[in-house]
Amino acid sequence: MAELSYRYAVAEGLAREMRRDPAVVVLGEDVAAAGGVWKTTQGLLDEFGPERVWDTPISEQAIVGAAIGAAMTGLRPIAEIMYADFLGVCWDQIANQAAKLRYMTAGQLTVPLVIRTIHGGGVAKGAQHSQSPENWALAVPGLRVACPSTPADVVGLLAGAVRADDPVVVFEHKGLLGSKGEVPDDEHVLELGRAAVRRRGTDLTIVALSATVRLALEAAAELEGQDVSAEVIDLRTLVPLDAGCVLESFKRTSRLLIVEENPRQGGWGAQIAALVAEEAFWYLDAPITRVAGESVPLPAARGLENAVLPSADQVTETALKLART
């Protein structure tokens, strides 16, 4: 086990997959010589050379579209889109091409492609560089969606994504880049669709993802002091969704709190709420509750941005109310 930053874990996870499989190539803006604007591809050019680490023009459609074409040859391209907000620029290639080519050719064509991107607010980058659009990807059958919350999960989920034969969108959270954690030295592969129970508890289930896992854990620690025992689930992937893990936990606690950074309007938490309402309605002891980003563009002003994003205090307060309902 070595302690790595989340940022370094990305580069480490990519390098491990590139060492393992010569068909893995990385492409995107500033990923080679600069090591990525987020320094998440640092060292790849030195180790693997320009044949496998491609600095591209500023062309998001082409980054994804060319990766699709390259994937048809048997390569396993990992495309970086610098900000998740820019998924909008190449959405046609993601949602109408990558996600559908396998289906439209009756499985004759597969697109083993990973699209890595940075999402998340909290660093005052404004409305067009701070979103958490994992709910966009969630809405497209054919895509898999992974959102690692720890350095170990970054390595494990990247490995799982690269080895999956379906297109996977991996969201790395910019607020977590500096966070640190233990990463196994040996091969570490997480199968997509396996949630992690980060903390055991009996009074309520908190379902979180990516950066909101930390908020949920902070809140759970605070709640413990107030005699409320919260279970914290890190979904890790939205597609496939580990419904079994959520339902098993919820059926024990009968109270559900969902903490999501994307806007409440159409956010992934609504999907979890629907799941529990459909599958475990009679276990409910209190209304399903969501703490979500406000349904507004993210302001650049820090004070305003903080008001939009979920906070640990907000999770604690909401959980207390829920536990006492």
Add this chain to the structure above:
Amino acid sequence: MTTAGAVAGDPRALLPPDAPVRLLDDEGGLHEADAFPLDLKDADLVALYRFMVLARRVDRQAINLQRQGQLGVYASLLGQEAAQVGPAYALGDPDWVFPSYREMGAALVRGIDPAAILHMFRGTWLAGHDPYDANFALLSIPIGTQALHAAGFAMAAKLDGAGLVAMSFFGDGATSEGDTHEALNFAAVFDAPCVFWVQNNQYAISVPLSLQTRAPTIAHKAVGYGMPGYRCDGNDVLATYAVARRAVDRARRGGGPSLVEAVTYRMEAHTTADDPSRYRTETELGEWRAKDPIARYETFLRREGLLDDALSEEVEQEARELVARVRGEIYDAPHGDPLELFEHVYVEPGPHYDEQRRQLRRELDGAGEA
């Protein structure tokens, strides 16, 4: 570390010729051009004719099938036979084609069963052809998206050292799409072995080329990407072949991509869902009818002694048989198993899809009992 700054060289070398490359005149007389040599044997010359005739007959059958309600929609290639058969014939078997939806002619040359293409327009479950069978990608209905796949495919092929060339077919309208721009730029920057083959058939549905671009010609756009632009008479199959051959050879030798504009005309409606009498004149149509690619080529072949009535009838007979088989296959096409609905969304769809399939099974069984 790559060097900063654009590639040196005289940009004028990238410019298209003043007039489209044309090897056959209106009377079918051959005027060879040194820059675009023809390396075709007699059998090849006859094969080009055969493919054009078959394409036209299958195309007519497809329109009729649509009129009979057998196909949802169909996009005709009438008038563009030479603009498709020539470039497809210039490719080698290992090369790849990334077509748009109007590429029946190119598909025939690649050895795709035309019935497979029509299954797609019919919506026979599932997709018509396997892209890996003849290295012919899925027909792209969205405009210009396939240009990017060709660029990426070519980039990967270059890495592979396989000597493959990817050829992307698209129309004049697609040159206004961002995808096409990014594909041309990407392919040029990465020296990808790619040929961008534009069939300028003058209209994007109803919008004429003059409303699509202010560039002197589509081929001129190549200069902006740092690749050669070629322009040829798209109704002259020898010109389309020779120009494509040059672009393909250049790509295969490591010279990078090219943009080729084949100037042609869409004699039919955009698709069977379109009425072109609303936006173009009978006079214009008549002018292009006189430039028919098959008639002109037939005159050439007869003059060369390569085509006589017997051979012509032989090709017509082959076309009749092919068309009859295709028609029969479409009439008899299965409706498919609804339970296959949930296959192929993912490689491993998982329990969520298993449950949906079970539910549909129950509903179908219930409907059967009612």
